[in-house]
Amino acid sequence: MDLTMCGLLVERAEELASLYEEHGNWNTVKEIWFEERRANRSTRGSSQKIYRVLTSRFKNAPADLPNPRDLPAVLDACATSRDKAQVLYPYLVADDALVRYVVHEYTHRLSSDHPDALDFSNETLMTILNQLEYADGTSFDYADSTTERWCEGFRSVMREIGVLENQQAIVGNPPSLGEIPLLVAMGYSYEKTEDEWFESPTGLLYLFQPSARWEELYDRAAETDTWEFVELHGSLQLRPVNDPYSWVSQEGAE
Structure with a gap:
């Protein structure tokens, strides 16, 4: 961290x-x-x-x-710098345990319709950080100035991926997703929990997409050449046509 x-x-x-x-x-x-x-x-x-x-x-x-x-x-x-940020963002979440801890807390708040679920003020962030307990039983304990710098850095990430609108904003909204970030988020969700991924799509959750949007996002993915709806066990399920990231080599060849 x-x-x-x-x-x-x-x-x-x-x-x-x-x-x-x-x-x-x-x-x-x-x-x-x-x-x-x-x-x-x-x-x-x-x-x-x-x-x-x-x-x-x-x-x-x-x-x-x-x-x-x-x-x-x-x-x-x-298509945009925001798209690039949304693609790079899950690499940060996967690598940084502290960021991942905080993101998980916000996705939980969003999924449970918590008031001001995407409030990224110092006060809210510090409340979340102070709940952190390490494996050895110790708590989060850093100087306020260090923690405040971290909070500003976290908000900068939220601005880059489109959750916060500007430098002054501290309360955000679920961002819109471009096609490439959507395909990466879909592939990440599927690869991480292949069996029941559509009930808890990790990539979409990390990008703060509420469950009310999932159906629309699944339809968008199915409109590409990469994903399709198939009938399995009597119901329609969304699956990658080939490997979830097979489109990457196609993009590189274009």
Whole structure:
């Protein structure tokens, strides 16, 4: 858990993913990354921190998400910078246990129609953080200034994925999803819990999509070439036509 680096850093993440696709070796990527940073007179400490945080997300990415080597093709297919942020966001959630803990709390609040379910004020975030208990029985205990920086970083992520409208907003709404983030969220949901994924679609929940929207999103997915409704055990069920991420190679070939 990195309390001072809760952010998506979309452009830098895209740059690292492109280097990894090109060279296929993190050691080579690291050398090139720091050479370019030195040429641009970036501070080594800042460059190291960004590299460490972003590569951790890619190296530890679960198999349920697109392979980091395929990310450039996925990001190139995105229509907007928000789409790219929504694609990179689950890599952050999967890698950062503190972010994941807080996101799970908000998805629970949203699914239970909790008043102000998407209130991301410092007060609400700190209330959630103070409920955290580590495996060894200790509680969340950091300086207020450090925690406040983390809260601002978390809100920056919420702005990038479209939950919060602007710098001043602290209460958000479920964001709209572009086609590529939708396909990634669908694939992640299916791969994570294949049997009953449509009853608790992890990818959609992480993007704060309420259950009232799921049917519409499933219909949108079925309108693509990647997903289809099939009859199984007497009922229609949504399934990927091939592998949930087979469309990635198609995008890369276009």
